Amino acid sequence: MYRHVKNLQFESKPQKPDAVLAMKMQELVAGQFGEMTVMMQYLFQGWNCRIPGKYKDMILDIGTEEIGHVEMLSTMIARLLEGAPNETTEKAAAANPVLGAVLGGMNPQHAIVSGGGALPFNSQGVPWNTGYIVASGNLLTDFRSNVHAEAQSRLQTSRIYNMTDDPGVRDMLKFNLARDTFHQQQWLLGIEQLQEDGLADLIEDSNFENEDKIQDHTYWVFDETSAGPEGRWARGMTLVDEQEILVQNPPVPSEDTALLPPPDPKLYATYD
Amino acid sequence: MYRHVKNLQFESKPQKPDAVLAMKMQELVAGQFGEMTVMMQYLFQGWNCRIPGKYKDMILDIGTEEIGHVEMLSTMIARLLEGAPNETTEKAAAANPVLGAVLGGMNPQHAIVSGGGALPFNSQGVPWNTGYIVASGNLLTDFRSNVHAEAQSRLQTSRIYNMTDDPGVRDMLKFNLARDTFHQQQWLLGIEQLQEDGLADLIEDSNFENEDKIQDHTYWVFDETSAGPEGRWARGMTLVDEQEILVQNPPVPSEDTALLPPPDPKLYATYD
Amino acid sequence: MYRHVKNLQFESKPQKPDAVLAMKMQELVAGQFGEMTVMMQYLFQGWNCRIPGKYKDMILDIGTEEIGHVEMLSTMIARLLEGAPNETTEKAAAANPVLGAVLGGMNPQHAIVSGGGALPFNSQGVPWNTGYIVASGNLLTDFRSNVHAEAQSRLQTSRIYNMTDDPGVRDMLKFNLARDTFHQQQWLLGIEQLQEDGLADLIEDSNFENEDKIQDHTYWVFDETSAGPEGRWARGMTLVDEQEILVQNPPVPSEDTALLPPPDPKLYATYD
Amino acid sequence: MYRHVKNLQFESKPQKPDAVLAMKMQELVAGQFGEMTVMMQYLFQGWNCRIPGKYKDMILDIGTEEIGHVEMLSTMIARLLEGAPNETTEKAAAANPVLGAVLGGMNPQHAIVSGGGALPFNSQGVPWNTGYIVASGNLLTDFRSNVHAEAQSRLQTSRIYNMTDDPGVRDMLKFNLARDTFHQQQWLLGIEQLQEDGLADLIEDSNFENEDKIQDHTYWVFDETSAGPEGRWARGMTLVDEQEILVQNPPVPSEDTALLPPPDPKLYATYD
Amino acid sequence: MYRHVKNLQFESKPQKPDAVLAMKMQELVAGQFGEMTVMMQYLFQGWNCRIPGKYKDMILDIGTEEIGHVEMLSTMIARLLEGAPNETTEKAAAANPVLGAVLGGMNPQHAIVSGGGALPFNSQGVPWNTGYIVASGNLLTDFRSNVHAEAQSRLQTSRIYNMTDDPGVRDMLKFNLARDTFHQQQWLLGIEQLQEDGLADLIEDSNFENEDKIQDHTYWVFDETSAGPEGRWARGMTLVDEQEILVQNPPVPSEDTALLPPPDPKLYATYD
Amino acid sequence: MYRHVKNLQFESKPQKPDAVLAMKMQELVAGQFGEMTVMMQYLFQGWNCRIPGKYKDMILDIGTEEIGHVEMLSTMIARLLEGAPNETTEKAAAANPVLGAVLGGMNPQHAIVSGGGALPFNSQGVPWNTGYIVASGNLLTDFRSNVHAEAQSRLQTSRIYNMTDDPGVRDMLKFNLARDTFHQQQWLLGIEQLQEDGLADLIEDSNFENEDKIQDHTYWVFDETSAGPEGRWARGMTLVDEQEILVQNPPVPSEDTALLPPPDPKLYATYD
């Protein structure tokens, strides 16, 4: 069960409105790596977690924090939209080229659909969907997903930071950058803890006994001039199972030329 | 530019058809973590890569391998669908309960839409979409995404392995498990290489100088009975920047109670 | 079966073209609450309606009217796009800042995809989909959905009305505002009629005998400082079943702490 | 900001697992009218609400409650999936026709993707998306949306109630039915309160002065044999503005035959 | 403007209900090539058509017919769902294996969501969306799209015809097969008419003067063992512009090795 | 299996960057008819093709070429984005109206999400999805789809050609126009070849013996003033089966008035 506290985790007060920035910040609310993604990903991971105690609680601690991040960013967007221009474009642009650029760049759904509030869509108006998230029941695998989500989210936050010089917006983004820095590490430390607790290896390796014992340490080259084999990934030992990495160059396929059997005539697939 | 070789990277020959398994294997072709995902993710990352040489080439080597994985799995599905029943369900089920279960479990689009071939949809018929993939231009961040995709993909492959005892299918899945084992490490080794080459740190930390210097090492607790603080993520030093992790319990929000300014009257948002 | 009449239900003639307004009006054609939504929602409700006579016929009368509304708005958009600029942006903007703003604000798909015609997408280019509509077979429930759709649609129309001063566009929007005013009431009157005919109560209450008899008149408070209990929704009698509304503050959860049983080992979910 | 309490708002303990029912209950988690829909709809409405006090707080009280409903239903699904069969379909069905039916009816993603936990998808595997929700800034309009969502949600809950006789599941659904009964009324009472406070009329009527004053009380007939005019919606006075409802039969369109001007030649639209 | 006639274009009466067939027939209503696709595609093409007279009218004649096809198929589905089982699966399957297979194969949304009516989703529950349709303003191009849609639609209808022996369903499908046969030819004859009227060539060739005059008649081979060059497409004359088709084997790429310039540092793309 | 060659099939070098054009060119990469569509459509058709030899090889030759087209266009977009402005909009626009227009028109995801590279989305930011493609197993039907895709793709390319005067971009587009000219014919020649080889007729006509023998040559008129019957599609002989085309005017529907049987009471559909 959840409870609400009116105060935001961090202040969301821009120095002045900026409708174009509001459009860009939608990416941080409801983009592929927006706060809605980490919020819903962690909540489902926490609810589905079958191991009681510190893991389940930690996942839900962060998931609960992320609800507040969506709230914080949505509040910022509503404030950035204060007094956004809704005038006839051409007339406005003739009178004021700066305003023309703003009108060209802002998202009209901020007026038409949400009436000056945040939208649950990304910066291009694409609805957020749960195809972005994952909760597999396997903590190592999901913590890898969480590291990636925080890294992508932090990168986007960092890029948007450079697109504004509003001190109020920047203060909030500094907070967000820091949380993403910490959360990346939190999930990496979670992986260390899983290993320490004997619950996982460095990589996902279920059914390990059944995997092909050559192909799990072979780098295949698919471009005659590839410099790929020069990297660490093609030289030295594997990280798990301590094998010398092999290089397959050129690629040697199987005998199977992918021919298919004749089709069921009732399906009218073409056949001779 | 790309070239095609008729032979598959590995054999895709089931011992006998199995329409219900074909339905499940669609998840590995075109699910959130199916081969289409890694194929398109690595191709876009490779094409967008601005650093010439071993990185760009390695990304495209694997991306090119993945095209062949979609081909391999699609071939398997077409073969598993050979002779799949297309009869009237009720009559068939009355005569043969086993057939009834198969008819209940198979995906009718395998007959109606693809005429006995693989579909570009997941096991529930949901179309694959590029909201699943990312190519950010930042290699550390993208390699984190790649580790996660390979881990989730391997886990799903491993689960499906347990759902069949067809030796032909299992042979192919052994190959896939091994490639996912290797590819997880390839991206982890890629991260090591980026660090060795001075191109990245362990985590995404662009604009590092601007982030909040307390919040980047503080664990917030949002549940009074949380065991979250017992984990490594809340004790000891951070992985980067060597700070002692702090615990914020209970959470202390800002002064900002998220009140919004009066709306533009022309938007008809409710206000007193 | 349907028939077509060439004449529009109302005139769709703008005084002059305006490509930026055309982009905004896509929201009224194919947005979440555009004419396509009410058209397809009412048609499916009418086709699925199992009660013959005035209800089925009324639903299909309005559904049929709405096909004509999509036609009317699409015609308007095609006319607004007449002579829309397709030039090189930078050069045009240098010569004419007004044109620059228009070029920045118009939707390039109006040129590239539809060749100057209406698109079946919203103002941000998102395809319309049937996830927006509902036809449940239960008329009370569906009429509640129809009231909501007409209300949201009217609000968006009203906002766009303020974004243009073209008298031709405004004339058509006046017609649309009026139809949405009437249609909101039509569905509210439909609910009155259902009650009068003994076919429904004020709210959806199927399986009423099985619902929890405390929780159907209790307001739960989830924020310590909530002013929520001051409203009519937390004081006085319920609208159905005449009960004094109770306030649960603070919230008292169940004993169930949501712990899950150990997982099936073949699924590789993490467990100790 | 949000806080978490481990205890569920209501118990989620089925008497025994039932994987087919788990599949159906996904509709209540992440269908068009699942708990995710009301949760995200109310949270965005609350965050965007510009009027402080009882309205904003009430919306967020319910929104916060709904987070807990997603949690409660997800927990139920994870428990229903305990020990779900993951065997080879054909062999299992031959041995046990009952199991065959279960295998045919369960969702394989519950094994392959979530490893025995709830999915953020509906009963057919379709991802939840924010195209289902709305937060317009206008409370009357949004409360209409909320009544509709609760009504549809309750109807689906009621139908699923009839599909199981598990007492544990039924107890939880009784709680849910009751909350949907109360919440429907809460939003209807919210509309009464808005009217009492002078903040809205019975229907959305912004820009009222500009709407066509005939078309706002005219029923159009589009089927020669329509019984539509027999209903209350076509007879008597309108609910607002007290006008006698008119009937337009047959429909009389405008003079505008929807012809379009010649196209820009650079767009290669067909023209004579 | 549109009008409705109660009578269906053709009878939609199954001899007896069949919930599994109802699920399959959803593909014909709202699949990628269902009746909704041709309906909305032709309506938008007709509304956007800028050439008055026989073309615009013909497109709208067929578009209007297709609205009636969605109605006809939706009616059939509602009738096939009469008395569909909604019981507890396991118990039902134990008592009756035939029923078990039906329960396994039917779509639960037919009960939960639509209450026994047609859904606006395909056979796998995926919502229909306007990404399936096109109206480009160019009639030759769009008629090519229409031929393709009718061909795919007819093929799916023909496959489903073989999945039932209900004489009522088969009668309706015979009608549909015939309409798809005629409509395929209608669009092919439309292309003949466009050529006869001097409005188009056999293929889309706008901006013809600017295209590369070698690459428009060269077949490229990308597989060393390709038998592709044996076909008519690689030998003889082109259909337009009368050129001898050339074969490029092996493929000879350009000098451009796709290297990209250094990135903007503010985007934190990886670079040396 | 696939292999990669670093050199592009054709040069992708713009004379100078142009972020607004980059946004538009996304339509050619990942729009409904972008290169991703033909790439994935042909690859799935080739992999699913059950007839060995020239057909399967030809389909895969073109499919493989199209992978290279996505690469070529993505490279172009990355180059067009070089040095794209990421500044604060308002300040920049005040200083430079031309820049203001560019800022208003460019896609912010090119900075925020891809860091200056191509996105797998269309010109409006909508993710590409496999609902755009088809592989039915029936070659005649699929070749019809392929003709249509190449025609739409060529039309869009031709329109964008007119939107730039950059000689480098135009050179690449000349190549693309030519390939689309050739590929349209390739699929038309494929249809000729299928007919010559006795594998298909001019149109999809499976189950031909079962179709209604009047409705396969009858044009129905649904608008009293329709000029539709004047066209070739309503006069003369059909293209297959040599029948004189009939005209049905006015439309005569069946006796079936679409009434539905009473509903299952457990579904709470409304009934008297």
Ligand SMILES: [Ca+2]
């Ligand atoms: Ca966050």
Ligand SMILES: [Ca+2]
């Ligand atoms: Ca792979």
Ligand SMILES: [Ca+2]
């Ligand atoms: Ca309307």
Ligand SMILES: [Ca+2]
């Ligand atoms: Ca609820």
Ligand SMILES: [Ca+2]
């Ligand atoms: Ca049709």
Ligand SMILES: [Ca+2]
């Ligand atoms: Ca191409």
